[in-house]
Amino acid sequence: MIEIKNLWKEYGDNVVLEDISKTVNDGEFVTLVGTSGCGKSTFLKMLLGMESPTRGQLLIDGQPIPDEPDQSRGIVFQQYSVFPHLSVLENVMIAREFERAPLLGKLFGGRKKQVREEARALLEKVGLTPAADKYPHELSGGMRQRLAIAQALIRKPKVLLLDEPFGALDPGIRADMHQLILELWREHNLTVFMVTHDLSEGFYLGTRLWVFDKVRHDPQAPGAWGAQITYDLPVGEIPADTLAKMQQQINEPEDKKITGESA
Template structure:
């Protein structure tokens, strides 16, 4: 069997803040089109790892590569991100919020859209909002939206630039279970339709098993009670979970439920 080309690769990756070691000895590779979910204790470096993929944090040592080259140390249109806190402009309508995401991607001092570019951005924004189920809310303002609708808006913003990689930082943690189930279906559909490579941080182990093709567990292999920050987390488990039948999934979920609060 031919091995899929490596899209994202980490080689002996470390991240320190002064004497505080957050991540250590991270070695992994991800092929294009994979969906990686990440769980682990609070403060174990999951979000820091996501920020290194985005380009807002850089490795202290080692390498983080995209297509064999170091990931740029700034966000780019090839990487979209959605946070748990809704990153929308409260004074703009749903449609204006998504169009603004398109404007920010343009070169130039202002990023303003005029004429044909504005019409194209409006059409693309409407099409994306239709895909995420917000076609009936184009003229609403964020304060008029439910939490689930705000996350749909944030996803539309992230995807309008047609990124190759979608980064999700606990995007559904504040949502009710029923709304989360709808968002799971939406993200899976968008993943397939847009042929995305997805990295998602979640505190919910069950969610990680349901959504991902791979589940990563971040944890510390070394501990020093006298110096708790001396060692960082590594990827302690890398489990393929995307093709499990329902019975196997339920069995694994039941076995791992006691450690779900660690995620």
């Protein structure tokens, strides 16, 4: 479904990602881990269409990913992308309204009723029906994240992109969100890419785990080389020594790698 062919991303002389080639099938749940600044979120933005490859190809169903976001890909950030002046129900409806009426962002009559019913059905799935008429400032962090997920799903995307969506949540709420996202993934047959700094979260949620890391380092030119996918592993089949090595890579500061101070 998604093909990554010799993908590079550069900003001037700074190489962020280099020579990545992978294939992801329909329905996979890929979790992305790695040190801060290694290009995980940049890769997610390229999948969304907010960024374009410098070299190589990024294809979905054999076609280049469009240069701007569309309804085939939905995204949920750690920071909640909700409209404070709209109710919970209106926040979910508005994505569909702008899709069907891009100039006005408003629907009327039967079309509006249909979208309202779709939004209410999604709120039921994410457990927000009692809060449908509340405003974002009246919601807890976990409820706002549920709202952001409903916003992404109402457009019925093929691919769901999650950029550290649960990092700011308390452990108990985070566990509830894990269960919710797994249920929605299975029910909607989504292909999911999720960035996380939590290795255990990546193992628990994903069917496949990618570790982003720089293989080559030049102390005189720290931006000369970009990150690659150093591990591509099916979850549940990871030896203990490999796990320990991956954790060391993720925790190790980038400056130590560049200066050769790592073990």
